[in-house]
Amino acid sequence: MLTTHAYAAQSAKAPLAPFSLERREPGPQDVLIDILYCGVCHSDIHQARDEWGGAIFPLVPGHEIVGRVSKAGSAVTRFKTGDAVGVGCFVDSCRDCASCRKGEEQYCDKGMVGTYSDRERYKDGAPTYGGYSTRITVDENYVLRIPDSIPLDRAAPLLCAGITTYSPLRHYGVKAGDKLAVVGLGGLGHMGVKLAKAMGAEVTVLSTSPSKREDALALGATHFAATSDKTTFKTLAGRFDFILDTVSAPHDYNAYLHLLKVDGTMILVGAPEAPAPLAAFPLILRRRKLGGSLIGGIRETQEMLDFCAKHNVASDIELIPIQKINEAYERMIKGDVRYRFVIDTASLR
Structure with a gap:
């Protein structure tokens, strides 16, 4: 297991604070990603404060993740060490229902596995932890390629706000x-x-x-x-x-x-x-x-990223250190952001 620095909410009423979690070593089809940037979505606030119910604590938010592959499993074919990659709102699905077979995993009949505040389907039900952290291990089939022409910090919100x-x-x-x-x-x-x-x-x-x-x-x-x-x-x-x-x-x-x-x-x-x-x-x-409409599947999310690269589209962001995340939440509630906060995860290191 890989000890990983993160920020987490310990309960619905607790502010986010430093936290240590364990990521799995990459298996044959996994990639280990060093996270560089993570966008801050309003759903992060809803989940961290359990406003929708069912949140799993400790809760590490973040599903607009951009970084570079630091290690690829032996059976990985789509990515190599150093590649710029992204992870969006889900990290797994049943892979067998009609929606999954069509590449619309967001509508998985058995439910997609959320990037955070969810349970791993094939990993003994371990909780999922999101991108307010320094690294993450994900099956290559749920990882996106970030085109070279999109600045990595401005690409992060595309993984949710863009595809949505x-x-x-x-x-x-x-x-x-x-x-x-x-x-x-x-x-x-x-x-x-x-x-x-x-x-x-x-x-x-x-x-x-x-x-x-x-x-x-x-x-x-x-x-x-x-x-x-x-x-x-x-x-x-x-x-x-x-x-x-x-x-x-x-x-x-x-x-x-x-x-x-x-x-x-x-x-x-x-x-x-x-x-x-x-x-x-x-x-x-x-x-x-x-x-x-609910986000998009992996195929369509990659299509969106390529479209953005072709048309010079990226998110307008305010880059923040993780230490300002609680302040950022309060500013988001007031509508005081133009137009997406993005965490520079170097601040976690």
Whole structure:
């Protein structure tokens, strides 16, 4: 076993603090990765504070992991020592169900194995620990190649925020010339803008904060509208082919559905904690559709990384030492980050 430095929450009410864990020695199909950077996702806060229930403590968060291979198992064929690689939201799945066979492991019938706060399927049920640590051992089939042209620190959030927005844009058929609105301009929203713009869509950002106008346009949006101004919903009624809703705070889905054209589609990737009421008429009267999406599989995540490399897309980040992680959590809750914190894990060494 490999003793590894990390930061962990010992309970739902405890701040993150230094922690030591044991990583397994790489088996024949494993790679051992020296972690260089780890993005900070809002779901890290939910899990570390057990806001969704079922968290496994001690809990080492982090599922936006980028580093370099330090050792490859004897049967590994896809990676070698020194390769720049990434690990996203899951590290295993059943490998045999229809979803896994299609390369959509995120929808595994038996449940994907989360990168942290989960149990290893084939390793005696040992808890999984995430990327707020100096190294991790992962089966090569759940590891991504990071293209050379993407800065490694700015690549980290692509492993969650990037694929969470890329996958539904592809699945629901967003294409050049489509009019698309992105609701919310946070970690997910800013990636939605960049990716949709790279796909050729005409992007409008819808935000409660008028102060985000300049950022939205700088990120690639053509238009910006403040939803705190209620006339916005009248002015933009029937305007969009697609709406990508990235907001995890409670809000009125019905109001946004009225902004879709006939046959328009609204896609949910944000997850408010409380159920939201949904009226039938905004859907029925214009044959609109409401859908959702959960990250992406390994195949599609690699496709997304290659797309980002081709179109010069990367996350906008604020690089922090691990010692500032609790402060970063409080700032994230206040929306005080442009647009993703990334931990420099050299601070753990």
